[in-house]
Amino acid sequence: MVDVVYFAWLRERIGTGREAVETEARDVAGLVEELKSRSEGHAYALEDLGTVRVALDQELAEFDAPLDGVREVAFFPPMTGG
Amino acid sequence: MVDVVYFAWLRERIGTGREAVETEARDVAGLVEELKSRSEGHAYALEDLGTVRVALDQELAEFDAPLDGVREVAFFPPMTGG
């Protein structure tokens, strides 16, 4: 069980900012494939991973990072602070 | 007749911050030679022109600049503002 959180247009396309997900995925890429089958909104939000960033337990990570022990996975667009 | 002004250690070595000088010099270098003969302090202050900057009527200038029409000549060390 992992908490998945979404921000900005990913949150809007998916329709929620947070969901608890039962997953067997070993890495982020595997989780993304599972999430895309959840709804059209998920598939739309995650269709182009070139515009998606990921953080594992609040640390920026890559899509091939393992999910062992991770409690919160965040997906969001490239950041635009400042 | 030209007003000559001095700042920082040039002023201290020469012993005055301003003097009116009767000069026949055509350029700054000529004026410097005349000034050096005025006193030991003048000669000491102007002995190494590598550490002296000049301004003509409040504009930075070079030692070969002509004095035609100039009313105020300033001599000072390299600036250390900021």
Place this chain on the structure above:
Amino acid sequence: MTPEAFEPGAVLTRFSAGLSGAGAVVSFSGVVRPDDGLTALEIEHYPAMTEAAIRKHADDAMARFKLLDVLVIHRHGRLYPGDTIMMVAAAAAHRRAAFDAADFLMDYLKSRAPFWKKEISATGEIWVVAKDEDEAALRRW
């Protein structure tokens, strides 16, 4: 991180008052511009991540530029043209370090801090797209 408005001058006054031995203080503040008919800016952030991420980079800047003190404030929520979005301040013994630290922290905030801006105008709402140049700027350091 704060949803509250702040005034950069007052922040700089407090920051400066706490310094001892600094020779150079640089501040940067970013302000909402009314470009292209913008009426408001909505800033979303990732609360669980933002504070720790900013603190880490502020600590990095402290060590890297030998700062005497550093400050980062970033608003979230709804802002309007003329509002100050964020501010950084850096104090160091010498000028170059203070300038570079403020510049570095801004590059970081632009492309690595978990904030997202949505521009709201009469014609609709649009998420600001990250600029490649912001990513490139970060690689300078």
Place this chain on the structure above:
Amino acid sequence: MTPEAFEPGAVLTRFSAGLSGAGAVVSFSGVVRPDDGLTALEIEHYPAMTEAAIRKHADDAMARFKLLDVLVIHRHGRLYPGDTIMMVAAAAAHRRAAFDAADFLMDYLKSRAPFWKKEISATGEIWVVAKDEDEAALRRW
């Protein structure tokens, strides 16, 4: 140019209040450091030249960096450790221009504005010698 003390935060507040359309405001302030037993700093300047020279370079910066506003304050007379010597502030639409303008004006003030600093300590008084690196810095622009 002023012999009077000033507080950079209060100056930044007034500077910011007068802006319209700015997206980025950078301020720099220089403070007297108590290095090497320094007890005071005496700043001499060339009154007839200073104001016009600084104004010219501020105008140059306005045009070169497309600034919305710029401010330069430089004290003269006797200052003590912790006193603010000078301050520059630059406002622009974008961040890079505001940073570069403040940096440029500082390089200018360091080596082209008619100020001279004398350091006063228990062991005597000594005129600060200009640094070659300040001259080199100005050639960046």
